[in-house]
Structure formats: C-alpha cells, structure tokens
Amino acid sequence: MVKPSNSFHQVPLLLLLLVVASAREYNNKDIITTTSTISRNDFPPDFVFGAGSSAYQIEGAASEDGRKPSIWDTYTHAEKVVDKSNADIGSDQYHKYKDDVKLMHDMGLDAYRMSISWPRLIPDGRGAVNPKGLNYYNNLINELIAHGIKPHVTLNHFDHPQVLEDEYNGLLSPKIIEDFTAYADVCFKEFGDRVKSWSTFNEPNIQTLLGNDIGMFPPERCTYPFGVVNCSKGDSTTEVYVSAHNILLSHASAVNLYRKTYQGKQKGQIGITLLAMWMEPLSDSLRDLAATKRVIDFHLGWFLHPLVYGYYPATMRKNVGSRLPYFKDNESEQLRGSFDFIGLNHYQVFYVSDVARSLDDNSRDYALDTSAWVGGPPAIRVLKNTKEFLDFSRLKGPELPLAPWGLQRLLEYVRVNYKNPEIEINENGSPLLTSTGRNDTKRVEYLQVYIKSLLTSIRMGSNLRGYFVWSFMDCFEFLFGYTVEYGLYEVDFNDKDRKRYPKLSAEWYTTFLTKHGKERKSYSY
Template structure:
C-alpha cells in the first residue's frame, strides 16, 4: 500500500490509478458515441495509418481579395449568385486570418494530418509568372504552424479553383496550354513547400469537376450545349468538352508528377497522387441490362481517370461507346501516365443504384450522360428515380440525410480497386455527412456515420487493400460549393453570422460530438502511454516497494510493473493474427437478444451408431462402404452420446447462448416411421435438459443429411412423395416430446447441396447419378431430373412440418421454425456480360432454388425457363403452404466463389443441374463440402453481400448464420491462429450488415468440437475443441480459437441465466 499524505481512506494508489485508466478509455461517455469508443480505436489500425480531416482553399480561407489574390473561376461563379443560397466564400470560414487558432484545434483533436489545398490565384494571381509574396508567406506560415504542432500537411494543388484569367485567355482545361501553366505552378509549390510537404495531390475530383463544369454546366466554367445542359449555357459543347477537359487534366497531372519525380522526390522524400470522387455503383435490379449499365457507370465514373493512371489508356467500354469524341494518348503520353502516382485519393460518400436506359445510336448526338445511358438513384424503392443528369447535380451534396448509411459500398469500392487496379496505395481523402445548419452541434447522425465508416475500413485492410489513411470531410463548417451554406459537414461549427467567424469552442460550449469521437479514437492509446510515463516519473522519486528478480532486473518499481501488466492485458492474445479481435469487437456491440452459439450434427458427433436401438442412416451405409477420403466412419465419432454432460459443461464455460444440434431420425424412430425408440428419446431428453440447466438454448435441426436407410431402401427416400408423410410424422414426435424446451427448430440442413451431391453428382449418399453427369460411376439414378425431384419433396416436407407446428404446437410452445441453406456468395470472375449473367444464374440455382419458393411460393424465373419440364411445379395449395413457411432462415456461409460462363447445351433433356447453370466456379464441385479450404482468402465482404442480397431480394427475413468456420488439417493441432483470424473478421463483418438493416438474429461457429466431416472424414477439422480420435476416451482440448471465442463471449458478455423445465 502507498499511503497518501491526507490518508484518503487509505485507498490503494494502484486501484485509484487503474480507475483513471479505465475512465480514460471511456472518455466522452455519451449515449450516441459510446459504441464508437468501445468498438474501435486507433490501435486497431496499422501503426503508420494516417487519420486527418480536410478542407480546401476556396471553401475555407476567405480573404478573397486581400494581399494580392485575384479571382478564381469560383469567385466569378459565386459573385454571379449561381449557388443555391446566392452566397460566396469571400470571407468563408476566414482561415486566412485564423489559421493559428485552427491548427491549435487540430492539435487538440489529435490529428495526424490536415488535408488542404493551395489557391493558385493566391500564389500566382495571373496564373503564370510572378509569385505573390504575401500568398507565399501565408502558405509557409500555415505549413510551418502545422509542422510545429506535429501535423502533416497533405496538399492538393488544384481543388476546382484555377485562376479566372486562364479561363478568359484560353478556356482553362479545354486548352493544352493549361498543361504547361499547371506544371509551372506545381513547380513553385514543390520548390517552396516540398521540404515540409510530404504528400501532394495534383487535382481533386476531376471525374466530377469536368462533368458538372463542361457537360451539365452547373459548376464553373458553366459550359454546356443544348439539349444536354442542366442549365442554359452561353457557350460549350457537351458532346466533346467533358472528355477534352478530363484529357488535359490527366496530362497536366502526368506532367506535374514527372517534374516532381525528376527534380524533387529524390531529395524531398514525398509522395504524389491524384484524388477522385468514388461513389459505389450497385445495379438497381439483377436484370442483365441493369448489370451492364452498372458496369458502364463504374468505368465512366472511376475507370475514366483510374484506367489511364494504371494502364495508360481509357477503358475499352469508353473507347467503344464514345468513339472519335474521346481523345487518345500518344505513346509518349501513355507512358508518362502509366503509374504516375504514389497513391490514389478516394472521396467516398454513398452508394448509387443504377438502371439501364436506351442509348442513341448516333455517337455524335450524345454527351457523357447519354454515353453512360443509365439512371441513378439514391436507394432502391425509397426515392423517386432520377435521371442521371438530376442525380449528378445532387451528387455534389454527396450524401442525402434520408439515405441509409452504406459502409459496405466503401468496402466493395476498395475491393474493386484492389482487384482491377493492381491494389494501389489508397487514402480515403474525404468521407463525411451533411446536415443543415439548424442541426447545431448535436450532430449525432454524423457521429453514427463516422463510426460505421471508420470501422468498416478494418475489413478491407485485413483483406489486403493497401489503405494508408482516412480524412473526415470537413474539419470545420465551410462554403459547400453549389450548396453554399445550406448544408455543412464540419467537425467544428463556425458561426457565419459572426464577423469574427467564431468556432464553437469560443462561445462557451463543447465542440461538436464528432470532434469527441475522432479525438477519442486518436488519443486513447496516447492516454495510456502518458499515464505510464507519469507513473514512471512519480516512482523514480519515491520510496515505492521494489521488485527484485532473480537476476536483479534493475530494481523495477512494483507499481510500474503492474501498470505495464494492465496495458499488456489490453493487448491480450498479442498475436498478429488475433490482436485486433480482442480490441475491436465484443459481445456488447451486438443487439442484446443476439444469439451466439456453436454447432454440430447427430451423425458427425454422437457416435454410438449401433447402440441402444439405433439403426443405420444413409450415412452409415455410405461410410461402411469406405466411400470417404480416409475410409473412416462416425461409428464412435466424437462420442457425445456418452460424453454429453462433459460437453455441455464446456459450452457453459465458453459462454455459449445456444447449441445447434440435430436429432438422429434413425435413433429416435429407427424404422423411419412407427414406434419411438425409448432409449433414443431418453438420450435427447437428457441432452436437452442438460443444456437448459446450464443456460444454453438448444437449436435443433430435424434432418442433417441422415434420413433412415430403411426409407431409402423402401421407396428411394427423398425421391418419393411418401417422404413427406413420414418426415411430418417424425417432426410431430419431436415437437411433441421436446417442444416444451426447444424454441428453435430447423427442418433441413443444406438441402441445396445435399440434393446436388447426392442425386446429381453422386458423391454423397444415396449416390444417385447417371452417365455422363456423375463424378463417380453410379449404379442407379437420373441426374437430369432427380436432383430437382428430391429438392421438391424436401420443400414439401418442410412446409408440411411447418404447417403442423404452427397449427398444433407453436401457439402454446412459443417457438420458431425455419430451414437452413448453404449460402456461398457468388462473384463474377470478370466483368464480362457472360460472366455477370452466369453469376446471376448461379445465385438463382444455388440460393433462389429454395429461398424463392419459401418467400414467393414458386421457383425463380431463371430456373423455370432453363430447366423447363424437368422442374416440378407447385400446385396452388402447395404454393400457398410454402409461401412464408418460416420464422427464420439459417444461412451456412463459408466463402466466396468466382463464377465464369460456359456454353450450355440447347437440348434441355441432355442436361443436369450443373449444365443447366452452365457456369464454372472457383474449384471442383467437391470443394463445396470443404467449405473453406486454407488456400482460400478470407472474404467477409462476401457474407455482407450475401446478407444484403437476401435483405433486398427476399423481404429482409429473420436470419441466423447457422454455420461459419474455417477448416485446418488435423496436423495443425491447437494453435489455430488462422481460424481465430477468420472468426474475428466474419463476426465483426456482421455489425455492418446489422447496421445496414439486415435482420440477423444469431451466429453459430462450425463446429463446437472436432468431428467427422462427411466426405473428408477426419482429414480436416473445424472444431473449437480438439478431440483426440486416437484416444478411446476421445479427450477434448481447447484450441486457441476456443480461448478466443470464450474471451469474446464472456469478457464483456451478458450474465448467464439458467432455465427451468
């Protein structure tokens, strides 16, 4: 104990200081921002990741006619009262006079960097020639002030505001003369400021500047031509000038970069790039026309500038559509352009939904808008559809307050750039949320926006995107171009009615809440380090008790040592693969009623295959014929039949809410129908009771691939409609005997893969296929029809069981019932229309095959058209029973497949399921049961896209992620760091989908412990617990993943409840 001089109740100093540490970690404890500070911190990002905020010269400086500055094109535009509120930025936020105060605010916030621009009209007022000494002095002072406060200046050379004099002289960017003048201006900047500025961007958002200024005419220099302009322009040609101006911007950029690299970069050690507006484009529907329109839109919006920078030429789509109106690069220009960046800045705000419109065949009577030939919309089915012209006028607002947040759009954008543009270094140079000035400082909506977008960056970083930094737009309220002061983005409020342009902290109130969020993210780790340093200084002058180790380790102060242990505990599991998990997410970040669990299935885990009256299932027959990879079986398996009490205790210790299990039909009703086996009934009652007593909810699947062999022998199992009655009778026994305690039922597991592998390819029981479709030589079957017949009977069996449950049990038992599907996500291998169409088919055949009847009562149109008469149809009453026959949908998701098109036979009677789809996926058909082979990259964005697809296309059903896990070879042992990383990113990715509105109720790891893995036997394991299959006692051992999941569930988890029965 350290006794303070005032004997402050003899409170232990360590405890007091520890409370300060805990308090510092919860700084700015506000209901609107608590999730931010508890979910992510700066430490979750790479050490050299840059956090900043931004502005631009015209928007923030003011002093428009002071100290030698002359007009830019934006001065001319605003003085003609062309913006919404007829305002201008003559005074603006007045940073010209208040830069020292502003830099102090940046320093207090903890920014690494400030993104700013230089006013060409202030530095070289005539566009070329003499440098304005007062302008030069201002930028030197601002840069020096930033550097002195530890803030890196990230400087843009041109942010929409080139000198009006150059526009008057030669039409600015329409003339190649701009290249020389821009390069000379850049030369002055590099020469005067480059010793301190280490990050340069040549131009800001040329892909929107040119469109709005030279086609629609709603931004300066207001050039357009009838009938294309959004306003009545007095000059211009919309069909060509939009492309000419962009071309000259690209050449100006390349020239400036070449100059920098040749004369400055070597000694100044800086980086140079270019910044684009980068909205993400999603198809409005899954029609081929909308898919093609989306592809065009992405290439015209993003590829227009990015493609030349990476490859040296415009995208093929643009070259084909625009034709002779699109300028071309000479060989020398192409060579200079290719690779002319050290980073790309992306300004991201929202998702746009794209639909196709007809295009004029005359390529000389089209502008950029008609070349793209697409409509854009903020959000499907929410707003009245705009044409592209109207939307892009709106796009300068960048994000509409009524549009839901879409951080998944940023993730898709980054993945697209990574895959298609050689994974360039990326900075998110703008990201922010507009609110009307009346909102004031209580900008909770902006807080929420920043939280989900900053957090969403972690997944692309882990997925390999080369993201270097993130900048909030904007640091403080400023003039917002076409919208004047009607919408503001600032972290700091500026009082534009006050001639002194006071920032919010001056008027006696706190900064905006977003300021607190950014400060909290940036400074959390610094607080801990400062506290540790303070303690070190304190105890270097005290007589504190010392710890002397066996090697006299420099007499380390006890308290300092203990504090270091506290800091270390905040970095528990300090491993590159898993450190971000424990610091980034916890159970508390999910809804209170969200269910976390783990799963298994009866045949895979129970063992006791021939004990206590159980008879063979189709999997017993299959494995006894040594058909699996290692010729093994599950006769003993993990032996949960005898060890269920030990296993339930492990589940309780782990902190599981629920255990996903299945019932063996062959154990409960050994002959498939008729008498119930009392010992089977007793086993499941005991297991369910044990779970309930330990506070664990049983989530029960009725059939997990393993119907009784006797029914297969009698009438071919799922191929006969007789299965419907027998399955319903079996379900009736389960509901009657267990339904008072089981509140979650799933009828079938993965029928969409069970039928393909068992009744088409023939590598699963019952091994039915026909030549030449089967992967093996089957002795029976018809691959062209049986895959569809078996699926049809499964759907009717499901709806019959659901109807029974709802009619006789649900009212009094208060449970839920659904079905579980394998749900891989499908991505096109390329952006060709054939691969896009193949991907749509694959999704319909894989997911829609079952989901469509469950939601709408009939098979997808794609399937009905392709399969024809081989696809069974639903009678009216069957369709009625099917529609809505679920309370939730279980999705088993493991990985992403990449889909490419192959030719389809025209004879629909000489095709099986595989040829009906006519697509090639990433890996042989058997890989689907492997689910997540180690060589596959982690792709949590695939799960997010899957959930978004289901939400939009299937009426946002209640969803449980019923399986998700990562396989490793048995030889891996317990050090399964790769599995930990997998679970981390997938669980974390769910938060974005939940915030985006997906109705996700729970998540189950596959699997709770090592078990028999069907075709792969014991060669691959998914378990959180290792099982020693060489030990007759089948001993369990926790793996690293078990420890991680336990920490995730219990460290900040809910208090466990016990349930009576």
C-alpha cells in the same frame, strides 16, 4: 435429338463448393485489419452467439440403445469417404454430453446448434418411438437448459433412416412427406416445451445435388455423364429436382403442423437452413453478370424463392422446363411464408464466368463454369477431378480465404430480393488439416473478421438474429472423414476416451463471449 441438360453435372462447381483452398492470395478488398476494437456489446442485446454440430457427426453410439442405421451409416461402412472412416464412435457425445455442455457453458455460448438423429428416435422411420433415444435427447436438452444454453435443433442433417431408403427411395418419394411430418410431430411434442428454435432441414440445396445428381453423397444416385462416381441407379436429369421438391413439401408440412398445433403454446420459431456461398462475377461483362445471377438462382433461389414467393425462380423454370416439378395451388400457398427465420451456412466466395456453350449439349442447366475463388483472377485455381478434390496431401495449410465482404453481399442480396427475413448464420468456420494442432491462428483470424462483418450488415438493415461457429468440436466431416477439422475444441480420435482440448480459437471465442458479456468491456484484436 436434343439431350436433356442437367443441373450441376460438371465437376468443378461441386469441387469448389466443398473443397479447401490450396492458395491464400487476396485482393486488397479481402484484407481487413484486425487491430480495431469490437465488442459483443456492439450487437443487439438479443443477438445469439453459439456453436454447432450434428447428430451423425458427433454422437457416436451408432448401434447402441436401439438406434438403427441412417443412410450415412450404410455409406461409410462401405468405406466411401476419403479416409475410409465412419462415425460409429465419432466424438462420442452420446456418452460425454454432460462434459461437453460444461465446456459450452465455460465458453459462454448462448446457444448450441444440434440435430436429432431420426434413426435413434424412431429407428424404423415411422411408428414406435425408441425410449432410450427419447431419454438421451431429453437429458441433453435439459442439461443445456440447466446451464443457460438454448438448444437450436435441426430435425434432419443428411441422416434419414436407411429403412426408408430401402422401402421407397427416401427423398425421391412423396411418402417422405408424411413420415417426416410424423417424426417432426414427435419432436415438437416431446421437446418443444424447451426447444424454441427449430430448423427442418440442413442444406437441402447441397444434399440433393450430391446425393441424387453427382452421386458423392448417399444414396449415390446419378447417371453418366453427370455423376463423378459409378452410380448403379438414378437419373441425374430429374431426380435432383424431385428430391428437392419433396424436401420443400416436407418442410412446409412440418411447419404447418407446428404452427397449427404447437407454436401458440410453445412460443418457438421454425425455419430451414440453406448452404449459402456468395457468387461474384469474374468480370463486369454482361455475360458474367448474367451467369452469376443464374448460379445464385440455382444455388440459393432454388429453395428461397418457393419459401418466400411460392414458386421456383424464373431461371429454373425456363432452363429446366418440364423436368422441374411444379407446385399445386394449395402447395404453393402452404410453402409461401413457411418460416420464421432462414438459416444460412456461409464459408466462402466463388467467382463465376459464363461459358459460351449451348444448353442442348449436356451442359448444366444454367450454362456456366465457376472459374475461380480465393480472392480473384490472380489466384484462379480449378480442380480437375474427384481424386484431386479428395487429395489433401497436396495442400499447403488449407485455410479458407478471408472474404467477409462476400457474407455482407449475400446478406444484402437476401435482404433486397427476399423481403428481409430473419436470418441466422448457422454455420461459419474455417477448416484446417488435423496436423495443424491447437495453435489455429488462421481460424482465429477468420472468425474475427467474419464476426466483425456482421455489424456492417446489421447497420445496413439485415435482420440478423444469431451467429454459430462450425463447429463446437472436431467431428466426422462427411466426405472428408477425419482428414480435416473445424472444431474450436480438438478431439483426440486416437484416444479411447476421446479427450477434448481447447484450441486457440476456443480461447479467443471464450474471451469474446465472456469478457465482453460479463465485464462489459471491449476487446482489441
């Protein structure tokens, strides 16, 4: 009997999607000089520059003022992340939001990308609104507005209420559509007079993969041989697609509500945010070119295709077959065009090569391996297993390689294949070990070349409207806990007051934003 194939089961792709580089070797095309002059004023007048975080990662106050557990509280309390930490206190923005907003203002941010904690606002997943949670988000949003900072709000950043997981398996049930829409309704009603940019979900194309196929995210559902942990429940061959399908329908339902009831009077916009790495063929062979197209379809087209065209990519329909849910005519119609903008979270480039392997032998549905990243064949490195993935002691300065041309190719691909939608780069940044300190010169270099690369994409016709650094300050980094940091501001997690300190990258970004914007001068780097 032919065994069903799985979407993403081989470990190397997952590891390469999330891992930090252990080498830093570039091809000539990766090396971009940083001596040229660029100004914020080179960007369109309404282009938005900001920085971001998410509720679970930064708020803390996990059991205060009526908040109940999310699936990430349950997961971290079982000591599943690399340093066995949790975000019960985190960066403590719940208590320090006024100080943080002042730092954002001093930095010159146009906007702050944040998320709302569903289990803080509606602790039981549906029904009664928590007045203290409502008060907190009103206060935070008002503080941002008072300082001239636009709140860009994500409704779900991986952290739906644990109670819904217990009741009906969360994203695996179509019941999530009604509950998510009701939760979104509360957010639109209570905050939409001030929030003009909404994103329904953050990175559903990795959330579903890690949670319902590989088993490395909550709710830890997977089946042998696809998972990289010992899952006690799940079906990797189907559930990854079912959960993604329900997210798409939840998104479409919330957008439909917003457009019919709120958008006309509130004058905001709504979209969704996807993880968007660029995939480059390892060689010019036809097999590698075809394999690269397959992985792009399974990585980005999985969500973008239904949003733009109303159905899944042909590659997915062919390879997944009957295991891939289908959209009814009315669902397809509601999905098509259900966004005002698309958020893309981009960090790096991966190289793809074809694997001469049958789809019938439990290989991935798109039958390829991601063989390399870090600038090309001379720097090939494939991590072998989860233990190696999580072992940062072996790394030597794990900054991401500079490949801004990958972001340009990503934007050009979306422009050509998906009708040139409005785009926000909602996450872009470079991780460093916590021992690196505040002199994060590599992060400064990374931000410089990526921000500069946006100008090329704009001049080529991409409909870019904003850019957000990940992250505003150090925070809990999901699987990695506190062992890596992305922040422009350092947070002293050993200090009970969680003191914040600007890094060199914060100083550079402040200079870029304030000197250029206020003094109308160019800044050379």
